[in-house]
Amino acid sequence: MTLFDPPAPLAERLRPRTVAEVVGQTHLLGPGRPLTRVLQSGRLGSLILWGPPGVGKTTLARLVAGEVGAHFIALSAVSAGVKDVREAVTEAERLRARGTRTILFLDEIHRFNKAQQDALLPHVESGLLTLIGATTENPSFEVNPALRSRARTLVLEALTQEDIKGLLERALSDERGLPGVSVEPEALDLLARLADGDARRALSTLEVAATLADPVTPEAVTEAFGRHLPAMDKNGEDFYNLISALHKSVRGSHVDASLYWLARMIEGGADTGYVARRVVRMASEDIGLADPQALRLAIAARDSVEFLGSPEGDLALAQAVVYLALAPKSNSVYNAWGDALRAVREGESLPVPVHLRNAPTALMRAQGYGKGYAYYFDDPEGSFEQLYLPEGVQLDLYAPTGEGWEARMAERWRKLREAHGEARAEAKEEPSGS
Structure with a gap:
């Protein structure tokens, strides 16, 4: 081993070799659980593994391929394209002639566009390729419906702090890990908490912290971790x-x-x-x-x-x-606006009452536009008596709540409604707008 031939990262060295070594995901791998039943039957269909980073999606895909004796082809949607899919198809056809099935693992499948995902469809549908896609994004939004319908979605969960702690303890005792390195209990607890359920992050930080202090202290963990930024995909479901x-x-x-x-x-x-x-x-x-x-x-x-x-x-x-x-809360305007939009979209486009129409020209005034309009500041009573909605339309949209400013305005709103309501009643006997 030389400077130019460094060892694999700790997370890679500790990658589980069997399903029994997998940490967490007991809802999928426990007795009688979905993935356990699939492996026991040997009848593996296409899968989409959906979960946060560092929970074992790639590991599970590799282990599943090993359990069913399939050839494993791994691609990353970040760098792969349709050409790589075609090469995988060619290899799968060659292997099928020998009686070997092929699993195509597509990491970050959500980064494949529609055309690239569509290129997989015929080969998944024919059974030439068994697809295992891994994604941190909701497949409902990021994977084409046609492809989604041909694959079963399994949801992987973030590892618990206990899961992470157990994994770290394994790293300190396993010959593939960091045997001989000691870690203070408080440092182990801190690392398990800061990892946010991400096994890769926990192991990578432990590996760095082990170079900073012996035994590893909470201060070394903090330094190795750097600034702790909460996980968030700025364009995704999170x-x-x-x-x-x-x-x-x-x-x-x-x-x-x-x-x-x-x-x-x-x-x-x-x-x-x-x-x-x-x-x-x-x-x-x-x-x-x-x-x-x-x-x-x-x-x-x-x-x-x-x-x-x-x-x-x-x-x-x-x-x-x-x-x-x-602040006090009210969604009265929000609801009233929604009701107003529905009334317009679902109702007839009735003409504006003549007395409410704009009359900027002599011709329009000759046609009666604006005739009979009662200007509130000149004739308050007449203003309330005239109609403001199209003929025959009655709406009850706005209703103030008892919160804050609206509570203080509720009495005025009630009186206004009564005034306009009386005008509507009178209008039924003698329609306005002529």
Whole structure:
């Protein structure tokens, strides 16, 4: 072994050699569990392994191929293309003539575009290739329906802290790992926690920490780990789950949770401009007229983010999120707007009442446009008596809540409704607009 021929990384050296050595995933590999039954039957169909990084997707694919005695071809969708798929097909055809089946493992299958995924379809459907795809993204969004229908999706879970701790202890005792290296119990616990369920991250950090201190201390683990950034795919499901958690925490008036999810997004590298736009949306959707000031503050936070950038603008976002979480809540305008859109989309396109029409020309005025319109400031009573909706249309869209500013406006809203309601009743006897 020389400087130019270094040993394989610890995570690779400790890769399980049998299914029994796999850590975690007992919901798939325990007695009577789905993958166990498949391996026992020997009838393996195409699979999509969906789970976070470092939970053993590649390892499981290799072990499955070994268990069923299949030839294993591994490709990464990051670098492979249709040409590589064709070469795999050619190899599979040659091996089938010898009675050997082929498993094509496609790592990060979500990075294959539609055309590339479609190139796999006929060979998966014919059984020439048994596909095992691995992805950290939700297959419902990232894998073509046609391909998804021909493969069974198995969900892999993040490893627990106990799983990670057991794996680290194995690394310290296994001859393939780091025998002779000692680790303080507190350091082991810290590493298991910081790994976020990712076995590869845990083992890689342990390997670095072992070069920094003997025995390995919590300080060495922290140094080896570097800055701990929460896992988040900025364009994937994790990102939208965090946005959803932030929005729902604000809506539920949980200030601490709102700040926590915002911090997770910012530390994970989220686009603060996008987050700011979503915060503006929260102000309209969930606070609305219960506190009209909320929208102003949210827009000010958006402007601060645009003007200052990160990290200076992040504080303005935090201020807005705390304000929105504390604010009284109302979705009355959100609901009223949705009902208004449905009324327009599902109803007839009735003409605007003549007295409400614009009359900028003499010809339009001659046709009666604007005739009979009661200008509120000249004739308040007449203003309430005239119709404001198309003839025969009655709508009940807006209903204020008992929260904040809306609660104070509810009585005025009630009186306005009564005034216009009386006008509608009179209009049935003597229609307006002539």
